[in-house]
Amino acid sequence: MIRQNSFTKEEVAEKEVKYQCSICQDREYIIDRHSVKPCRCRETKIYQRILQKSGISEAFQRKTFKNYDTNKKPLIIINAKKMAMEYVAAFQKISQQKNNSIAFFGQVGAAKTHLSIAIANELMRRNIGVLYMQYREIITHLKQCIIDEEYYQREISKYKTCSVLMIDDLFKGLLKKNKVNDTDINIMFEIINYRYLKGLPVIVSSEYAVDKLLEFDEAVGSRIIEMSRGKIVEFEGIELNHRLVI
Template sequence: MNHIPESAKRKAHSTGISFENYAQKQIDVLNAVQGNLSGCDCQKCKNKGIVYYLQDGYELSKECDCMKIRRSYWNIERSGLKGLLSQYTFENFQTPERWQKELKLGAKRFLTDYKGKWLYVGGQVGAGKTHICTAIVGEFLKKGVEARYMLWRDEAVKIKAAVTDDYEYGRLINPLKTVPVLYIDDFFKTANDDRGQKKKPTQGDINVAFELLNYRYNSDRLVTIISSERTINEILDCDEAVGSRVYQRTKDYCWVIGKDIKKNYRLR
């Protein structure tokens, strides 16, 4: 916070304009300086992340509204989706099969019908689950909505490790609980057992999932997007409390892609 000095007032007087107009011109000069922050192109702050204004003779600055969107992009880039936002778009999602057309149409419809609803895509590995969910996140970001990406295996491990440290635990989980749009990728992903079956998630995993999803379940304002190799029934088998919340919120936008190696486009 800087007070406009008396010398500036005298200079304003000598130019024949009011002090208020002179001071505002100085503010306009500061606001016109071009910045170089990434994430979005903001004409308000010129990509500096701050805007300047006058109040009671003081030169003040505040964080620009665009910073929430920039942090969303930066978080997504750091968490494993860097470069994928431009690649995993609706335009690039190919639909030669009927199930792909239905998935793409449903995902687009979700963007205008998401209040109080979640979206779930489960099933076959390599069938485009992450692609379609990332495309949805990208569209929310374009609309100026803050979003976060959570790769379940990585983030759940960090959160569980901090369970005895209240500050660190809250620092890790609270942003995921409260962000307007959360995409959870590979939800409840585990290794296979000796018979080739997926192991059940640990109680620690279930505790994290319940705290996170129960908080978001209780607010119609929070959008949750989930992709997983598991079906909804398999999520219910893992934990009924978690699964029932996922089922209730995603029943209008839930797709499970049948297991078929021909649908694994990574092998093509």
């Protein structure tokens, strides 16, 4: 009997080069004789580069389901993780539905951001583009460029049209002197309403409760609630004796 230990040329090449995307071999474009098309991995790679540029890439990647600790944690924390993992597992199907989003509201310290980022990381691993929007920072940026209409439209359209938008800390710092900042609301309405009409998912975290969200602005709040129906966790009054892994 002859044992074959040698590899074919192709097998050797395969072993030497491990591409993140085997479809385009990390070129991000699919090139054939007649056309050049962006590969499905391209959007994800663009968003990864944005994270790297802003210096939060590593911190972002560290937030996974694996290190979202549910040991001896209240049932709501355990269920939130379960819901988040189920959302990722069924995403292809869910993304076709009207209620294709997921939201975590309430209590500071419940690691809502961790859970949202874990979802984003898992989706990105599957080459689904998730754009990370740190609410306060991005809203400030958008307000700064509002006088340059063309630039503003280009900037806001990123958040309107990305495959999945993750909004971290929605409405943080919205209240100024106990008054809701109307410009913030208008910008958010433009983004949320567009995504709502186009059926584009959002992953939302906010320290505010659902009723507060509606109180701030019913149009924005009710759309997010409708988009996330069945996949909303509201953390409230949980005994958080020890800090959760964040």
